[in-house]
Amino acid sequence: MRRREFFQSGGALIVAFSLLPGALAQEGKKPPLPGSLKDSPLLDSWIRIGADGRVTVFTGKAELGQGIKTALIQLAAEELAVDPGVVAIVTADTATTPNEGYTAGSHSMQDSGTAIRNAAAQAREILIGIAAKRLGTAPGRLQARDGGVGAPDGGLITYGDLVAGEALHVSAQMQSKLTPPGRHAVIGKSTPRVDIPSKVTGGASYVHDLRPPGMAHARVVPPPAEGAKLVSADVAAAGRMPGVLKVVRDGSFLGVIAGREWQAIQAMRALALSAKWEEGKQLPKRDELYSALLGLKTQDTVIHGGATQPAFAGRTVEAEYRKPYQMHGAIGPSCAVARLEGGSVTVWTHSQGVYPLRNALAEMLKLPKESVHCIHLEGSGCYGHNGADDVAADAALLARALPGRPVRVQWMREHEHAGEPYGPAMVTSARASLDSAGRIAAWQYEVWSNTHSTRPGAAGNLAAAQRLATPFTPPPPRAIPQPEGGGDRNAIPLYRIPDARVVHHFIPEMPLRVSALRSLGAYMNVFSIESFMDELAKAAGADPVEFRLRHLEDARARDVIRAAAERFGWSSWRPQPGRGRGFAFARYKNLAAYCAVALAARVDRDSGRVHVERAVAATDSGEAVNPDGIRNQVEGGIVQSLSWTLFESVSFDRRRVTSRDWAGYPILRFPGVPDAVEVVVVDRPGEPFLGTGEAAQGPAAAALANAIADASGARIRELPLGAERVKAALEA
Amino acid sequence: MITLDINGRAREVDADPATPLLYVLRDQLAMNGARFGCGLGQCGACTVLIDGEAAFSCLTPVSVLAGRKVRTLEGLGTAESPGAVQRAFIEEQAAQCGYCIPGMILRAQALLERNPSPSDAEIREHMSPNLCRCGTHVRILRAVRRAAGAMKDGR
Numbered sequence: 053m054r055r056r057e058f059f060q061s062g063g064a065l066i067v068a069f070s071l072l073p074g075a076l077a078q079e080g081k082k083p084p085l086p087g088s089l090k091d092s093p094l095l096d097s098w099i100r101i102g103a104d105g106r107v108t109v110f111t112g113k114a115e116l117g118q119g120i121k122t123a124l125i126q127l128a129a130e131e132l133a134v135d136p137g138v139v140a141i142v143t144a145d146t147a148t149t150p151n152e153g154y155t156a157g158s159h160s161m162q163d164s165g166t167a168i169r170n171a172a173a174q175a176r177e178i179l180i181g182i183a184a185k186r187l188g189t190a191p192g193r194l195q196a197r198d199g200g201v202g203a204p205d206g207g208l209i210t211y212g213d214l215v216a217g218e219a220l221h222v223s224a225q226m227q228s229k230l231t232p233p234g235r236h237a238v239i240g241k242s243t244p245r246v247d248i249p250s251k252v253t254g255g256a257s258y259v260h261d262l263r264p265p266g267m268a269h270a271r272v273v274p275p276p277a278e279g280a281k282l283v284s285a286d287v288a289a290a291g292r293m294p295g296v297l298k299v300v301r302d303g304s305f306l307g308v309i310a311g312r313e314w315q316a317i318q319a320m321r322a323l324a325l326s327a328k329w330e331e332g333k334q335l336p337k338r339d340e341l342y343s344a345l346l347g348l349k350t351q352d353t354v355i356h357g358g359a360t361q362p363a364f365a366g367r368t369v370e371a372e373y374r375k376p377y378q379m380h381g382a383i384g385p386s387c388a389v390a391r392l393e394g395g396s397v398t399v400w401t402h403s404q405g406v407y408p409l410r411n412a413l414a415e416m417l418k419l420p421k422e423s424v425h426c427i428h429l430e431g432s433g434c435y436g437h438n439g440a441d442d443v444a445a446d447a448a449l450l451a452r453a454l455p456g457r458p459v460r461v462q463w464m465r466e467h468e469h470a471g472e473p474y475g476p477a478m479v480t481s482a483r484a485s486l487d488s489a490g491r492i493a494a495w496q497y498e499v500w501s502n503t504h505s506t507r508p509g510a511a512g513n514l515a516a517a518q519r520l521a522t523p524f525t526p527p528p529p530r531a532i533p534q535p536e537g538g539g540d541r542n543a544i545p546l547y548r549i550p551d552a553r554v555v556h557h558f559i560p561e562m563p564l565r566v567s568a569l570r571s572l573g574a575y576m577n578v579f580s581i582e583s584f585m586d587e588l589a590k591a592a593g594a595d596p597v598e599f600r601l602r603h604l605e606d607a608r609a610r611d612v613i614r615a616a617a618e619r620f621g622w623s624s625w626r627p628q629p630g631r632g633r634g635f636a637f638a639r640y641k642n643l644a645a646y647c648a649v650a651l652a653a654r655v656d657r658d659s660g661r662v663h664v665e666r667a668v669a670a671t672d673s674g675e676a677v678n679p680d681g682i683r684n685q686v687e688g689g690i691v692q693s694l695s696w697t698l699f700e701s702v703s704f705d706r707r708r709v710t711s712r713d714w715a716g717y718p719i720l721r722f723p724g725v726p727d728a729v730e731v732v733v734v735d736r737p738g739e740p741f742l743g744t745g746e747a748a749q750g751p752a753a754a755a756l757a758n759a760i761a762d763a764s765g766a767r768i769r770e771l772p773l774g775a776e777r778v779k780a781a782l783e784a
Numbered sequence: 785m786i787t788l789d790i791n792g793r794a795r796e797v798d799a800d801p802a803t804p805l806l807y808v809l810r811d812q813l814a815m816n817g818a819r820f821g822c823g824l825g826q827c828g829a830c831t832v833l834i835d836g837e838a839a840f841s842c843l844t845p846v847s848v849l850a851g852r853k854v855r856t857l858e859g860l861g862t863a864e865s866p867g868a869v870q871r872a873f874i875e876e877q878a879a880q881c882g883y884c885i886p887g888m889i890l891r892a893q894a895l896l897e898r899n900p901s902p903s904d905a906e907i908r909e910h911m912s913p914n915l916c917r918c919g920t921h922v923r924i925l926r927a928v929r930r931a932a933g934a935m936k937d938g939r
Binding site for chain 1: 799800803804807810811812814815816817819820821822823824826827829856857858860861862863866870873874877879880881882883884885886889907908909911912914915916917918919920921922923925
């Protein structure tokens with residue numbers, strides 16, 4: 053059936069076309085469609101069904117190890133009434149999938165999941181409509197099942213038989229007939245991840261495993277410090293080394309391509325030894341980092357409350373908190389493969405945003421966007437904006453020098469550690485007074501931070517582009533506005549406080565290059581606010597859990613707090629010397645998943661060493677699609693946050709970063725892993741999805757600080773809360 | 785030419801004898817299981833078994849491997865027919881990004897072949913050279929315990 057005939061054939065499709073979205077689109081407004089359907093309203097942008105009945109889901113989001121492929125397949129399978137095992141999925145690719153920007157901010161379920169679920173439900177109804185017409189019966193008498201539409205007599209017309217032509221090439225409607233929660237067969241079930249069998253048996257799972265015919269290997273020589281200028285390098289000598297195909301120098305960008313990876317590494321090392329650099333920029337003294345930050349120019353915004361200070365009266369408490377630079381620290385250094393052919397570039401990348409990366413690469417290479425094709429393949433977990441985009445730029449520049457051959461570039465460990473954009477160092481201050489009933493009457497909170505996103509979109513945000521002989525300049529850094537916020541993410545407490553004021557002091561100047569690290573400012577703001585809540589509870593002589601509930605009206609917030617406290621056994625806790633318990637809560641971005649963490653820890657008074665015995669979280673992610681996926685994300689978030697909170701801080705001297713390997717930037721190892729981590733999923737069938745991937749970072753950190761204070765009496769306000777700092781606090 | 789015994793098969797490779805085993809496995813034999821993490825023996829992503837002992841393939845030149853048996857992730861099983869440790873990792877859903885997991889599986893395999901009933905503290909100590917960044921540790925520990933049980937039961 054052609055599209056026009058289809059129009060004429062009536063029924064559901066005419067309704068679809070006559071609805072508002074088209075008209076709104078003509079006015080340049082986004083239709084109020086569910087999730088990312090707003091930006092890509094055609095159903096077949098999301099769901100395609102072949103003549104063989106095979107269902108393929110398309111998403112602009114990328115699998116980062118968060119399990120998004122599996123959850124999205126579940127949604128399509130549920131609404132189309134097919135087995136999840138027969139649903140294929142295509143992720144972020146500038147040639148085939150919708151543009152959903154970055155896979156970031158815990159948005160995937162909310163944006164892409166909502167779009168795919170609604171698109172699948174609408175596709176199902178269209179197919180039922182076609183079947184009804186064919187059978188000369190009412191759609192209400194038919195039912196989607198087993199990959200087709202079932203008739204009352206037990207017959208089945210497969211989707212493949214129904215979907216001919218452009219049946220799904222229609223705009224989404226405003227309303228979908230979603231499968232009601234009571235009839236869910238797939239949603240809410242812990243479906244095993246589709247990617248795990250290959251990952252544990254040596255299947256090609258990552259961009260690192262790509263080996264197109266004729267592929268060459270390359271390495272780049274990173275500058276010793278950001279902004280260093282390459283004065284000279286012995287390009288000729290490196291060019292004579294075994295296997296070397298090409299040495300590429302463009303300004304301060306220096307790289308080498310060889311037939312084999314080990315040859316590329318050896319040539320890179322020789323080049324690095326020969327290279328002379330001019331380092332200009334001076335870094336702050338590490339032990340004066342926070343005063344240096346506070347001395348920089350700020351742009352101040354009152355993000356909550358009035359122009360004047362709250363009226364502090366009565367019992368007043370104040371505190372200042374500090375967070376160092378921390379790194380993403382992917383286990384597998386960043387990698388990309390690029391090929392230039394016939395004036396077009398194809399880049400296989402683990403970037404979180406293939407479309408923004410495409411724009412940046414096109415600008416850098418001076419090519420039209422259409423000539424750059426970015427395909428996402430998985431990488432090692434990134435936890436935000438790490439070296440993924442930068443290495444894609446490296447690969448594109450090197451591939452340009454060797455047309456026709458795919459060029460694979462992987463960073464070395466030192467390159468990843470010293471070259472990735474870090475999570476920013478931050479300072480916060482809190483001041484509050486309690487009324488006579490032990491409630492918070494006045495509150496002021498201030499946060500000082502650099503930007504939390506220097507992601508590309510502009511070529512100037514690609515490290516290599518900044519080094520070219522004709523360099524690209526990074527666009528001026530900007531703050532991510534509320535309600536999501538960047539440095540001020542979760543800076544506004546969810547607690548009910550009559551007189552509260554929150555100020556964001558945005559610092560444009562960046563002593564070290566920084567960008568998005570999982571949860572952005574929320575990690576530090578929740579650490580600060582939830583540490584401070586315990587300080588206030590102590591001043592009020594209140595139990596920390598009860599004190600939080602005293603200030604919370606949101607029923608779902610109260611539910612996760614009670615669920616975590618109950619599972620932990622908060623009320624039956626027996627104090628023991630050297631052992632403490634801590635509690636913390638936040639709703640990520642104040643609009644995504646709710647997460648409460650209760651934690652028990654031991655503190656060794658002699659060494660200052662902290663061991664987490666048990667961490668219990670309760671999380672409300674709205675309707676839970678894959679409960680084990682949620683548990684996996686929250687467990688991982690807790691353990692990763694404990695690593696950040698106990699151990700992690702980027703070191704540097706006046707010239708350069710000195711955290712250049714895992715010895716110089718220690719992270720959690722197995723002996724330090726909590727004895728137990730438990731996650732209670734508070735399911736809310738029928739409620740919108742609430743992003744979960746970053747929800748545990750802040751609460752885990754504050755719960756640990758609170759447990760250390762409970763165990764030892766030492767309130768530590770500077771991260772990380774490592775043994776040295778605990779010991780110093782105990783001796784003070 | 786150098787002859788290597790990889791997963792019980794003799795493999796002839798043309799490589800500079802100083803080349804670390806990792807690059808021979810990945811680039812010349814097109815095997816994915818061993819992964820580059822640090823090149824320094826600090827993270828364990830490249831772990832393989834050499835004569836039954838867990839070893840960093842990123843630091844082991846192929847020149848020292850004459851007459852020694854190398855086992856990699858691919859030698860333990862396949863997606864269709866996973867080995868006991870691989871199966872335990874699937875059953876526990878013990879992966880997020882999964883990049884570190886091959887090294888974890890091989891290090892666990894080395895332990896369980898030597899000590900079929902390790903204590904929790906022994907597992908933690910044994911696994912400590914390997915880093916995971918997603919925070920999957922708790923599941924990894926569960927998978928190793930599950931694998932120990934399965935291997936004892938002869939499954």
